[in-house]
Amino acid sequence: xxxxxxxxxxxxxxxxxxxxxxxxxxxxxxxxxxxxxxxxxxxxxxxxxxxxxxxxxxxxxxxxxxxxxxxxxxxxxxxxxxxxxxxxxxxxxxxxxxxxxxxxxxxxxxxxxxxxxxxxxxxxxxxxxxxxxxxxxxxxxxxxxxxxxxxxxxxxxxxxxxxxxxxxxxxxxxxxxxxxxxxxxxxxxxxxxxxxxxxxxxxxxxxxxxxxxxxxxxxxxxxxxxxxxxxxxxxxxxxxxxxxxxxxxxxxxxxxxxxxxxxxxxxxxxxxxxxxxxxxxxxxxxxxxxxxxxxxxxxxxxxxxxxxxxxxxxxxxxxxxxxxxxxxxxxxxxxxxxxxxxxxxxxxxxxxxxxxxxxxxxxxxxxxxxxxxxxxxxxxxxxxxxxxxxxxxxxxxxxxxxxxxxxxxxxxxxxxxxxxxxxxxxxxxxxxxxxxxxxxxxxxxxxxxxxxxxxxxxxxxxxxxxx
Amino acid sequence: xxxxxxxxxxxxxxxxxxxxxxxxxxxxxxxxxxxxxxxxxxxxxxxxxxxxxxxxxxxxxxxxxxxxxxxxxxxxxxxxxxxxxxxxxxxxxxxxxxxxxxxxxxxxxxxxxxxxxxxxxxxxxxxxxxxxxxxxxxxxxxxxxxxxxxxxxxxxxxxxxxxxxxxxxxxxxxxxxxxxxxxxxxxxxxxxxxxxxxxxxxxxxxxxxxxxxxxxxxxxxxxxx
Amino acid sequence: xxxxxxxxxxxxxxxxxxxxxxxxxxxxxxxxxxxxxxxxxxxxxxxxxxxxxxxxxxxxxxxxxxxxxxxxxxxxxxxxxxxxxxxxxxxxxxxxxxxxxxxxxxxxxxxxxxxxxxxxxxxxxxxxxxxxxxxxxxxxxxxxxxxxxxxxxxxxxxxxxxxxxxxxxxxxxxxxxxxxxxxxxxxxxxxxxxxxxxxxxxxxxxxxxxxxxxxxxxxxxxxxxxxxxxxxxxxxxxxxxxxxxxxxxxxxxxxxxxxxxxxxxxxxxxxxxxxxxxxxxxxxxxxxxxxxxxxxxxx
Numbered sequence: 001x002x003x004x005x006x007x008x009x010x011x012x013x014x015x016x017x018x019x020x021x022x023x024x025x026x027x028x029x030x031x032x033x034x035x036x037x038x039x040x041x042x043x044x045x046x047x048x049x050x051x052x053x054x055x056x057x058x059x060x061x062x063x064x065x066x067x068x069x070x071x072x073x074x075x076x077x078x079x080x081x082x083x084x085x086x087x088x089x090x091x092x093x094x095x096x097x098x099x100x101x102x103x104x105x106x107x108x109x110x111x112x113x114x115x116x117x118x119x120x121x122x123x124x125x126x127x128x129x130x131x132x133x134x135x136x137x138x139x140x141x142x143x144x145x146x147x148x149x150x151x152x153x154x155x156x157x158x159x160x161x162x163x164x165x166x167x168x169x170x171x172x173x174x175x176x177x178x179x180x181x182x183x184x185x186x187x188x189x190x191x192x193x194x195x196x197x198x199x200x201x202x203x204x205x206x207x208x209x210x211x212x213x214x215x216x217x218x219x220x221x222x223x224x225x226x227x228x229x230x231x232x233x234x235x236x237x238x239x240x241x242x243x244x245x246x247x248x249x250x251x252x253x254x255x256x257x258x259x260x261x262x263x264x265x266x267x268x269x270x271x272x273x274x275x276x277x278x279x280x281x282x283x284x285x286x287x288x289x290x291x292x293x294x295x296x297x298x299x300x301x302x303x304x305x306x307x308x309x310x311x312x313x314x315x316x317x318x319x320x321x322x323x324x325x326x327x328x329x330x331x332x333x334x335x336x337x338x339x340x341x342x343x344x345x346x347x348x349x350x351x352x353x354x355x356x357x358x359x360x361x362x363x364x365x366x367x368x369x370x371x372x373x374x375x376x377x378x379x380x381x382x383x384x385x386x387x388x389x390x391x392x393x394x395x396x397x398x399x400x401x402x403x404x405x406x407x408x409x410x411x412x413x414x415x416x417x418x419x420x421x422x423x424x425x426x427x428x429x430x431x432x433x434x435x436x437x438x439x440x441x442x443x444x445x446x447x448x449x450x451x452x453x454x455x456x457x458x459x460x461x462x463x464x465x466x467x
Numbered sequence: 468x469x470x471x472x473x474x475x476x477x478x479x480x481x482x483x484x485x486x487x488x489x490x491x492x493x494x495x496x497x498x499x500x501x502x503x504x505x506x507x508x509x510x511x512x513x514x515x516x517x518x519x520x521x522x523x524x525x526x527x528x529x530x531x532x533x534x535x536x537x538x539x540x541x542x543x544x545x546x547x548x549x550x551x552x553x554x555x556x557x558x559x560x561x562x563x564x565x566x567x568x569x570x571x572x573x574x575x576x577x578x579x580x581x582x583x584x585x586x587x588x589x590x591x592x593x594x595x596x597x598x599x600x601x602x603x604x605x606x607x608x609x610x611x612x613x614x615x616x617x618x619x620x621x622x623x624x625x626x627x628x629x630x631x632x633x634x635x636x637x638x639x640x641x642x643x644x645x646x647x648x649x650x651x652x653x654x655x656x657x658x659x660x661x662x663x664x665x666x667x668x669x670x671x672x673x674x675x676x677x678x679x680x681x682x683x684x685x686x687x688x689x690x691x692x
Numbered sequence: 693x694x695x696x697x698x699x700x701x702x703x704x705x706x707x708x709x710x711x712x713x714x715x716x717x718x719x720x721x722x723x724x725x726x727x728x729x730x731x732x733x734x735x736x737x738x739x740x741x742x743x744x745x746x747x748x749x750x751x752x753x754x755x756x757x758x759x760x761x762x763x764x765x766x767x768x769x770x771x772x773x774x775x776x777x778x779x780x781x782x783x784x785x786x787x788x789x790x791x792x793x794x795x796x797x798x799x800x801x802x803x804x805x806x807x808x809x810x811x812x813x814x815x816x817x818x819x820x821x822x823x824x825x826x827x828x829x830x831x832x833x834x835x836x837x838x839x840x841x842x843x844x845x846x847x848x849x850x851x852x853x854x855x856x857x858x859x860x861x862x863x864x865x866x867x868x869x870x871x872x873x874x875x876x877x878x879x880x881x882x883x884x885x886x887x888x889x890x891x892x893x894x895x896x897x898x899x900x901x902x903x904x905x906x907x908x909x910x911x912x913x914x915x916x917x918x919x920x921x922x923x924x925x926x927x928x929x930x931x932x933x934x935x936x937x938x939x940x941x942x943x944x945x946x947x948x949x950x951x952x953x954x955x956x957x958x959x960x961x962x963x964x965x966x967x968x969x970x971x972x973x974x975x976x977x978x979x980x981x982x983x984x985x986x987x988x989x990x991x
Binding site for chain 1: 494495496497498499500501502503504505506507509510511522526533534535537538541545603604605606607608609610611614660662663666667669670671672673674675677678680681682683684685686687688689690691692
Binding site for chain 1: 734756798833835987
């Protein structure tokens, strides 16, 4: 069988195919079909020739095999320092081998590549910081994922994820109607407590356009309400687009580069349509990476910048705290040991290391903030990045990968972890589930709402209350 | 034989090295692709160059980067080896005499004692590099015969030079071997992984530009190498 | 207009009391009963199918078979009641329990939510990152009254004969009052308008307390008396103490079979809620159903 009905080289582009793939419980048939999937070696080799230019070629060729990348990799350390987990070994056993054999590789080889690309690497890019030759193996694994996706060797959930984006323009089946309705719902649910609270949809020429993660709309719209409350309190003239609101990109995890481009263009179209002064994205790492850091290049913008200044939520929040548009009640500051998770996607990959620390300085009573070690751009991945959290097939490997973060958190002695990234947040939640250690974790929004000083004119007026 | 190796062959080798390395540099830079690499090199050149310079500088400094500091002993080994490898042939008195005889120019020389010392550093360093590849599982798994060959190519002119210098065995024989291995050494700069003599700078500069442009540099946040 | 009651159930014994009340109420009002169950909570990062089963806490993947099985289980659990209650539907969802209950209540435009206090175990890890219990969050955000039946013994067997309405004079209490009054009229029962003077935070002289009690009684009469209209079967009382204890005590003393109070959002810190909120404590301790009303929309 050259191509299966579920597992094949075509991305999912119709709702029908999406539902069909979804109905395959746990991807059982999908993975069974994968064992029969033929490798289109000509296509593979021509893809490599067209896209592997001097940077990647040099990285593969110039590797001195010195092994200095070994200790940089948390997966190497978590897996008993298995030499096969050395980043250089991993990439040369996969991408390196495909190139060496000029694309002439078989099914079993490709399936092994898939396992390594998605369960032995989270594309956290930490190894690139330790290579004397500046070889970033995370980037190479992203590239490998692209090759694997184009050949149909991609984990089931990510095939679906890419399909969700292509069909629903969101990582989950949230339609435009669902989304707009959710905004109304959240405004309605909170308007008594926050008189005048609005979630303006499609307002043109606003100061801020807000984009987010479809999971917020689907499972915890509270997060949208919290964002609205904070914009409201800060007095922002803001809006959300009815289309192009989904900022995340499972296509990035899947290696579906064409899908990545489609996603980011939805957001950019919304920017062009509504002409906001600036755009703010939610507390998500990969969404920011996909839309702000890599997105401009997928969209073909040579300067590497989105159409309008595009801030991560932490940048906006830091600005509000700095300028006093949101004020923290000093009495309510955090007075217990608290640590901060640096997200690879916007700390290592966009240098926002000091912004989050500035926020912590407002939220935490001096002396209670403990850094993880290592931290900032040298922090380790949460253990669930790059799609790892969502892939059922690799759950056991993911659970091992959590151990590094567990150790780091335990070493801080903190019981509260601030994690302004969806993936990190999830990984830390799962960490507590798998290896209970009595920690709590939080996004920034609920913390700030709890601690901020609400100006009198924004409080509900007609409430008398108890004496 | 001696005359050929120290006459026309030198010209040939130098020519091949200069042309070959220039070719590497030019094709590398021409092969950079802002779309595929997802780095806006051209419009953000200022940021890129700054990032490139920082990236190279901190890694040229012994213990200058987090990476070097993470492995202090290896860093010591690595820097001594490379310093010996590069300084000795350029500043060796004997080489300088040949240079003066043929081109009439000369570089400042180093004392024989220092040259001997540096050569020994290279030889012993090479041995340690080999031992390291055998001893550590995380390096062993990466190592192939080619990696040993590279060390042999890199070290052999120094070893043969020392043998000739101490007059062990037939001086003329060892001198010829020394010159041949020297040529191999130079030509390997073009044709083997020893091309990292230029690719180190190119690749480091590229990643530095990536950090300088896309990964924080334009946000005013410098990568702490 | 036909009334709709949403019974949010875990299908476990903890929610049997709630079920009994719900089916009784549906019969009484000839209302449509929506038997609502959250089958599973999303487990993985962007999971499309894998959820942790609400009852077993095990990871399961959701598909038609699983949902059909869950539905069958519910039908078996409530076989008798469903047979008697012709006008009912079973609704299933996956997601975070409080959110899905609110979503269903909103999309079905229900008039009342009835749930057991254990609907959705708040100690489970999945909900730890989301502060507050399912109950807290439903009670806070729902637009309709939310009735909670904590213990099976708290589920009434006949009609309502005495309603305690506890107020803190907040705006939300207005809505709670309207609801309590309409229930009292509907069931033609006695009603106690009650306020608890919180003396737990500071030490007061006994004379101060007594002065306050007098003025609060007057205030209760002044505020609610005129709104009673034709309804005369009520009394007014103010006790001092720890509010939730006093509310539970007066309900017991008056042999009340329903407590109505507002879920006051003002002093709610969701993380403290499981220990601190008056509403939650009343629910846990009361020997009768407790209705919380937060909004004027559905009373």
